[in-house]
Amino acid sequence: MEKKITVLPGDGIGPEVVASAVRVLQAIGKRYNHEFQLQYAEIGGAAIDQYNNPLPDKTIAMCEESDAILLGAVGGPKWDNNPPELRPEKGLLNIRKTFDLFSNLRPVKAFPSLLDASPLKREVAENVDLMIVRELTGGIYFGEKHRDLDQASDLNIYSRAEIERIVDNAFELARLRRGKLCSVDKANVLETSRLWREVVEEKKEQYPDVEVEHNLVDSVAMKLITNPGHYDVVVTDNMFGDILSDEASVITGSLGVLPSASIRSDNFGLYEPVHGSAPDIAGQGKANPAATILSVAMMLRYSFALLNEAAEIERAVSAVFEDGYFTADLAKGDSRALTTDEWTDRVIAEIDTNFVADSIVESYI
Numbered sequence: 249m250e251k252k253i254t255v256l257p258g259d260g261i262g263p264e265v266v267a268s269a270v271r272v273l274q275a276i277g278k279r280y281n282h283e284f285q286l287q288y289a290e291i292g293g294a295a296i297d298q299y300n301n302p303l304p305d306k307t308i309a310m311c312e313e314s315d316a317i318l319l320g321a322v323g324g325p326k327w328d329n330n331p332p333e334l335r336p337e338k339g340l341l342n343i344r345k346t347f348d349l350f351s352n353l354r355p356v357k358a359f360p361s362l363l364d365a366s367p368l369k370r371e372v373a374e375n376v377d378l379m380i381v382r383e384l385t386g387g388i389y390f391g392e393k394h395r396d397l398d399q400a401s402d403l404n405i406y407s408r409a410e411i412e413r414i415v416d417n418a419f420e421l422a423r424l425r426r427g428k429l430c431s432v433d434k435a436n437v438l439e440t441s442r443l444w445r446e447v448v449e450e451k452k453e454q455y456p457d458v459e460v461e462h463n464l465v466d467s468v469a470m471k472l473i474t475n476p477g478h479y480d481v482v483v484t485d486n487m488f489g490d491i492l493s494d495e496a497s498v499i500t501g502s503l504g505v506l507p508s509a510s511i512r513s514d515n516f517g518l519y520e521p522v523h524g525s526a527p528d529i530a531g532q533g534k535a536n537p538a539a540t541i542l543s544v545a546m547m548l549r550y551s552f553a554l555l556n557e558a559a560e561i562e563r564a565v566s567a568v569f570e571d572g573y574f575t576a577d578l579a580k581g582d583s584r585a586l587t588t589d590e591w592t593d594r595v596i597a598e599i600d601t602n603f604v605a606d607s608i609v610e611s612y613i
């Protein structure tokens with residue numbers, strides 16, 4: 249198979265973790281005889297510095313003529329005082345909107361060998377395998393904004409159609425997984441949440457095989473920590489999904505292991521780690537590349553339907569953890585932390601030496 253991928257390294261640790269993920273992608277290409285053609289472009293702070301625009305037209309044009317996008321992270325203190333239109337984060341929001349990437353899949357899976365790194369008790373964190381389905385192109389992120397000296401507002405707005413398509417996606421995923429869907433809202437206060445709940449209630453008639461529950465976001469924030477094993481698919485709006493996914497990273501031991509896919513109906517997608525540009529550790533070889541490497545696996549699965557290849561990456565990442573190799577965020581006690589590159593070398597060595605042609609890690613679906 250031949251595929252063209254636009255790579256947007258971005259800022260901070262973005263270029264470091266993307267370099268790792270690209271090396272793993274190339275190793276997989278070699279193994280399975282695929283040609284992944286890569287083209288690089290700027291987004292975020294890097295694009296502001298070069299083009300005075302967080303999402304230059306040139307970047308959009310390159311993404312348009314590619315089969316998928318791989319992104320590192322954007323942002324950093326250098327641009328924190330820029331006006332809203334010239335913030336790196338604006339580039340990320342614009343690319344999601346430009347390509348209509350409304351469905352953000354954020355799997356949260358507890359690797360058995362990382363349970364010691366989680367602050368949660370082993371019996372609470374083990375076997376956690378949930379999928380946050382976050383609406384990504386609507387809600388308070390994109391509603392009209394207003395600012396004057398003493399007043400500011402952000403409009404939280406959702407149309408029925410916007411809710412329907414993300415809820416459909418979540419039901420379909422629940423069907424492929426363990427058949428449980430938790431819809432998260434704040435229907436005791438917000439009109440957008442009341443419409444959201446109504447849509448889920450209507451839609452559930454079409455998916456009688458899926459067990460549905462509605463939960464308020466504040467309560468889910470608590471239960472994600474006390475009983476995360478309860479969840480299978482969690483569907484929610486843009487803002488709640490952002491917050492709950494960082495919270496859920498606590499279960500896995502580090503934000504550095506959470507991947508994501510942002511896709512639209514034709515399976516074109518942007519793949520990026522859940523974490524940000526981590527300015528506190530940028531340039532030090534301390535970044536955990538697992539989240540970005542696992543995001544490449546999601547690209548292979550969701551955009552290219554290369555299921556074995558995706559599962560092989562997931563197997564290799566898991567095996568390296570099982571062998572006791574960790575980056576600084578996960579290394580405990582006496583174990584020496586590997587650098588980003590050393591840890592990536594281990595993943596590639598795993599693919600090169602212990603390759604399993606048709607490994608399937610079903611829980612990642």
Ligand SMILES: NC(=O)c1ccc[n+]([C@@H]2O[C@H](COP(=O)([O-])OP(=O)(O)OC[C@H]3O[C@@H](n4cnc5c(N)ncnc54)[C@H](O)[C@@H]3O)[C@@H](O)[C@H]2O)c1
Nearest residue numbers: 321322323324503504522523524525526528529535536577
């Ligand atoms: N998708 C994105 O591009 C994205 C996502 C979140 C935040 N951001 C931006 O990133 C900047 C920094 O934000 P923040 O500090 O709140 O969040 P962050 O996710 O960048 O970092 C939070 C903490 O987690 C650690 N961390 C994150 N990724 C890691 C990794 N791969 N390995 C090891 N440790 C890791 C960091 O060192 C930091 O202590 C901000 O400008 C923010 O807007 C971008």
Ligand SMILES: CC(C)[C@H](C(=O)O)[C@@H](O)C(=O)O
Nearest residue numbers: 322323337340341490522524
């Ligand atoms: C950087 C920011 C705009 C972004 C978001 O809020 O969506 C990030 O936190 C994420 O989770 O992808």
Ligand SMILES: [Mg+2]
Nearest residue numbers: 490491494522
């Ligand atoms: Mg976030």
